[in-house]
Amino acid sequence: MFVSRTLALVSLALLGAASAAPKKVSGYGALGVVNGKAGGSYTLPLGDSPQSLFYYGVIDNNLGLISQQLFDGLVEFNLATYKIEPALAESWTISPDGKVYTFKLRSGVKWSDGQAFNADDVVFTYKNMIMNPEARAGDPGNFKLGGQNVTISKVDAMTVRFTLPQPAPAFLLQQRYFIMPQHKLAKYGQENGAKPADINGAWPTNVAESEVVGTGPFKLATYTAGQKVTLTRNPNYWKVDAAGTKLPYLNSLDFLIIRDPQAQVAQFLAGNLDQLNISGAQFPDLKQKEVAGAPFKVMRSTALFGSPPFVAYNFDAKNAALAKVLSDVRFRRAMQGAVNRERIIDAVYNGLASLPGHGVAPANKAFYTNTTRQLGDFDLAAVGSALDAMGLSKKNAAGVRLLPNGQPLELDLTYGTDSAVYPPIATILQSDFAKVGVKVNLKGILSSRLLATGQSGDWEMILHAFGDQPDPELRRPIWQPGGSLYYWHRAPQPAKDGDPANTARMAAWEKEIYEIFNKAAVEPSASARKALYTRWQLLFAQNLPVTPIAKPENIGAVSNKYGNYMYNLGVIPGYNPVPLIYQK
C-alpha cells in the first residue's frame, strides 16, 4: 500500500518536472486540434457588464469569463482528460505523508506589462485574496482543514510551499486559483498596512486598463460600460503550440455585453458573435439553419461540468405524516419508476441529454461508477403496487392515495419558472405522478430563489440542479449529509456553521455516506478514494437522497471562420481552450 502510494507520488512529481518553460500544448489531435496561424479576432457574448475587474473582489460569472483569459493558476486541467497539468507551476512534489506540497514555479514567465513573475506574487495572492476571509470571492474554507490553517511560505524566488495540518488529496486540484500581480496590487496587501477587506475595492470597472495585469493569454485593452470588453493578445504568454508557435493565435478577443439570450442568438445569426453556447431547446432551429447552409456549425459534446436537474423530497416537511412518507426510502425508490426520464430527454432536451449519474457525471472517467441499472424503468404499474405495499393503498374519490392519517397524498412541487427546462419537466412529473395517485401541485418561483427556498425548509418537493465537478470532494457541502447544501434533510445540519454534523439524526445509509466523505477527504491513495466514492454512488443510487433526472449535453455554435473550437461551459478556472482557437 505504502509503496504503491509513494510510487504514484514520485511518478506524479516526475510528470510535473518533465515539462519546462514555455509549456507546449499538444496531444489534442483526438479533439480535432491542429496547428493554427496567428492573427484575427474572435467575438464572444457576455451576459452582463462585469461588476469589477478584480476577480477576488466580486462573485460574478461575467467577470470570471474575462478573468479566465487574463490570469492563470499554478495548475490547470488537461482539456481532454481533466487531469491536472502544470501551468504557472512547472512541477511539484507532495511529501509522502500527503501534507507538504512544494510548487516549483515556471521560469521565464512575465506579466503582461513585462515584469517578471515569481514566488512573491503567489504568496501575496494566496495570503491577501484566496485565504483572506474578507475577500468576497476568496476561498478561505479550503485552507482550514480539521480546524487548523494551511500555511504558505516562500522557499526561494521560484518555489512556494504549502503545509497542511492533515492530508488533503483534492488540494492539488484546487490550486487552479488565478494568481494576481503583487507589483500592481501591493497597496491592498495586509503586510503593507491595508485592512483585509480593502482588497475588494481593487480594480473597479473604471480603473485604468493598464493597471489590470496578468499572465493569461490576453490582456485588457478597453472596457466600454455596458457594451463591450476588448482584450488583446498578451505577447508574453507562456504557451506554445505543437509546432512551437506562440499562443494565443488570436490578436484580439472581444466580449459583447448582451443580456438577453434571444438577442445573443440574433447577434450570432447576424454574424456579430463568433461563438455561442445554446440550450437543447434552441438546437433544432440553429441546426436547421446550419444544414440549410448558414456559415456556422452547431456542435454537441458530452459534458463533465454542468448541472443535471434532480427532484428532491423534503424529509423534514412541515406536515409530519407527509414527512414520514417522504423520508421513507421505499417511497422515493417507488416514485423513481414514475419519473419518465426518456420522455424528458426526448421532449425537453430534444434528445440532447443522457441518463444521469449519482453525484458524478458519466463523463468523469476518474470517479464515475455505472449506476444506470439502479435508475430503474418507467413502470407505473410497479409504482402502484410498491405504494400499495407501503400501506398507501387507500384512495379518495378523486383517485388520490391517502396517508395513514386519512389526508390525501398531495405534494407541492417547487420549480423555477424562468428556465427552459424546469417548467416542462415539472408538468411531465405532475401528470405521471397523478397516474399513480400522487397529486402534485405546481409552485413556480424564480430559479435564482430555488436554493434559498430549499434551505428555508418551506417546500415538499423541489426541482433543482447542482453542478458536477471532476472530484466529489469539491461538492462535499452538497452531497455529504449534514452539509450546508444538503437541504432535503436538514435535521443533521449542525446548529452553528463549522460545528460537526449531527450524526444521531442521520439514517444508517446517510451516516455511511457521511463517513465516506470524511475518509475520502484525507485518503492519499487514489485507488482507495475511488473505492470510497464508488460505495457512495451506490448508496446514493439505492437510497436516493435526491432523484437525478438527466445529464444535459453541452451544445455550442461556432462560426466556420474559426478552427480548434472546443466547448467551453464558462467559468471553470484551469479549463481554457481559447488560446488554441485560430482564424482560418
Added chain:
Amino acid sequence: MLTYALRRLLGMVPTLLLISAVCFVVIQLQPGSFLDQFKEDPRVTPESLQAMTRQLGLDQPLWAQYLHWVRGIVTEGDFGYSFANGRPVGSLIWERLGWTVFLAVLTLVVSWVVAVPLGIYTAIHRHRRRSTLLNLLGYISLATPDFLVALLLIALVLRTGGTNVGGLFSPDYIDALWSGARVLDLLSHLWIPMIAIGLEGVAGLMRQMRASLLDVLHQDYVRTAQAKGLAGRRVLWGHAVRNAVNPLISLAGLSLPSLISGTIIASIVLNLPTIGPFLYDSLLNKDQFVAMTLLMFSALLLLLGNLLSDLALAWADPRVRFE
C-alpha cells in the same frame, strides 16, 4: 412665479423623504437578500457569506441601514454603495446616464414631431377614410408592447440579411473614436429603438392631440372666431391648436420618469446601454442602494416634470397664471 417655484421645490423635500421610506420598506419586503445568489457557488462558504453580510452592513438593523443611507445623501451627497459593483452608486448611474438621456430625448422629440401633426390631421379630417386608417394604426401600435415591436424588427433585419440587430453600434465601432463612419453606424442602428420605443409614444400622443383638438373645435370661442370671419387657418392654429396643446404640456412633464423605468424590456431585448436594465437587475438582486437611488431619482424626475409642465402651462396659457 419665482416664489411659487421655490415653494414647490421646498415641498418636494418631505415628499421625497416619504417616498424613500416607502421604497425602502417595499424593497425589504421582497424575500431574500443580495447574498442569496451566491449560496450555490462552491467558492462561497458560510463564513464568507457572514463576512460579506458584515462588510455590506446587512447585519445592521433595517432602520440603521436606512438612516445611514439618508444621512449619506444629505451630508455628503453620497448615494450609497452598489453591493454588486463595489462602487459608489452615483458614478455607476452617471456612467449610464449619457446614452439614456440621448435616447429618451431623441425618442421624445421624434414622437412629438410625428404625433402632433398626425393628431391634428385626424381631428380635422375626422370621418375621412385616411384618418380612420391612421387611427386604426394608432390603436394597433398602442396595443403592441414595445419589446414585441423590437423583436419583430430584429427578425425582419435578420431575414433581409442585415447585421444591425441590437445595440447602438456594430462591434467594431463600440469603442472607436467618433468619426463620420461611426455616426453612420449609429444611425443605422438607431432606427430600431426609435421605432420600437417611440411608436407607443406616438400613438398615445396622437390620440391625446386628436381628442383635445376635437374638444376645442366645438368651443364657443372657435365658433366666434369663425363667425367673425377669421381665416380657417388662423382659427385652427391660432386658437384651436394653441388651446388643445395644453394637456400635452402636462403630459410631457409626466413622461420624464420614463427616462429610467420606461423602456426596461425593450432595452434588454435591444441590448441598449441604458439605465433601465440596471434598475431591473438591482431590484432582482436586492442591490438595495442602487434600486433605492434609481427609484428616488425617478420620483424626483416625476416631481420636477410636474413642476416644469405647470410652469410651461402657465407660460402657454394665460388662464392658469397665478399672480
